[in-house]
Amino acid sequence: MEILSAFLDHIARERRLAANTVEAYGHDLRSFFDFLEDHLGEPVAIKAFRHLHASDIRAFLAKRRREGLSDTSVARVLSAIKTFYHWLDDHHGMENPEIAFLKGPKRQSRLPRPVSxxxxxxxxxxxxxxxxxxxxxxxxxxxxxxxxxxxxxxxxxxxxxxxxxxxxxxxxxxxxxxxxxxxxxxxxxxxxxxxxxxxxxxxxxxxxxxxxxxxxxxxxxxxxxxxxxxxxxxxxxxxxxxxxxxxxxxxxxxxxxxxxxxxxxxxxxxxxxxxxxxxxxxxxxxxxxxxxxxxxxx
Known part of the structure; x- marks a missing residue:
């Protein structure tokens, strides 16, 4: 949780993401960490992120989809994970190309609906x-x-x-x-x-x-x-x-x-x-x- 706190502080202070985005990313990543603990069968340490495969992330996204998440929400979850990995690479030298090239569901574009x-x-x-x-x-x-x-x-x-x-x-x-x-x-x-x-x-x-x-x-x-x-x-x-x-x-x-x-x-x-x-x-x-x-x- 210390590394998550550091990441959320980074995107709030340095990247200046909106408070709602920071909150959503925090929720998504906590869910991801909980999944990894069951998926890997042991408490999650920082070194575990270096060795994760695209299939591990897909398993998590499939679980979230079964829980009722829409394509838009699944895409946001993947965005949170990829942003977290980008931060891991910049601050801890933890590159993982498999994660960087993962693609989420295509979002349906919806036009704004103004009043007349x-x-x-x-x-x-x-x-x-x-x-x-x-x-x-x-x-x-x-x-x-x-x-x-x-x-x-x-x-x-x-x-x-x-x-x-x-x-x-x-x-x-x-x-x-x-x-x-x-x-x-x-x-x-x-x-x-x-x-x-x-x-x-x-x-x-x-x-x-x-x-x-x-x-x-x-x-x-x-x-x-x-x-x-x-x-x-x-x-x-x-x-x-x-x-x-x-x-x-x-x-x-x-x-x-x-x-x-x-x-x-x-x-x-x-x-x-x-x-x-x-x-x-x-x-x-x-x-x-x-x-x-x-x-x-x-």
Whole structure:
């Protein structure tokens, strides 16, 4: 377990992987170590990793699949093992080519599913007109407007502190892996934040959250997710209409309006352009649907 702790500390501190990724890798590797203890018939020592074969890893992955893991989850488990072996090679000189060339199940690519322009507008307007306390309605509208108008992840929006009031024209965001980006705030987003700040009954400073829950603590993602679930029912939207679908909509609607893919990558905080390119598939699907619906022979 000491070597696992050292590895997890490395990917968290030096590689700056997201906390959720570090947690998932830790869970996967603990499961792997438990399997090896039974598989090898003895406690696992570091030297054992040098002599493992691809067949040992495949046996573990087959076990995980029998336990109900999807192809995507099995691919993540293999990624955790290969990343661990890469670290073993770098820090302990423990190369194992058999493991390096292992391939996992092919992941099915799934396009992001954004909400439409009309649905995004309806979600925000419905929240603004809800019968809850005015400051809570303004808060929820400001959060949704940030997700759709600035493309933030829900965690990024809720991590903001009160020192950004009045809302600036550009917002400094610390995203996944500690990556910093500057996001411009359009007037509609700034107005929504400032209106919430005007009505908020709690102090807003650099030491306090920007978005409060009703009990005076930092607003939690589950509250926003439940609120969007209620909106889905009220507006007849599909289950794919989630808070993250508003971030997808931000990117897709910018692309449809002619925005440059590199600019969208920067705004979203994607490390790789290939991550942003999935939105070109969404736009292509939309264009095909428009063509099929509008053409006389469609």
């Amino acid at each position: 322009v009309a649905a995004a507008r309806d979600m925000i307007e419905t929240v603004e007109a809800s019968g809850v306390e005015p400051w809570v309605a303004a808060r929820d509208a400001a959060v949704l407007t940030l997700l759709y108008g600035a493309g933030l992840r829900i965690s990024e929006a809720l991590d903001l502190n009160g020192d950004m009031v009045p809302a600036p024209e550009r917002l400094r965001i610390v995203g996944k892996g500690g990556k910093v980006r500057l996001v411009p705030l359009i007037p509609a987003v700034r107005r929504a934040i400032d209106e919430y700040a005007r009505l908020c009954p709690y102090r807003l400073t650099g030491e306090t959250p920007l978005f409060y829950g009703v009990r005076g603590k930092r607003l939690q993602p589950a509250i926003v997710q439940r609120g969007v679930q209620v909106l889905r029912g009220a507006l007849g939207l599909p289950e794919t209409a989630t808070p993250h679908a508003l971030r997808h909509a931000f990117a897709t609607h910018l692309l449809s309006a002619g925005a440059d893919l590199r600019a969208i990558q920067t705004l979203l905080g994607h490390a790789s352009l290939s991550t942003t390119q999935v939105y070109t598939g969404v736009d292509s699907e939309r264009l095909r649907a428009v063509h099929a619906g509008a053409h006389p022979r469609g």
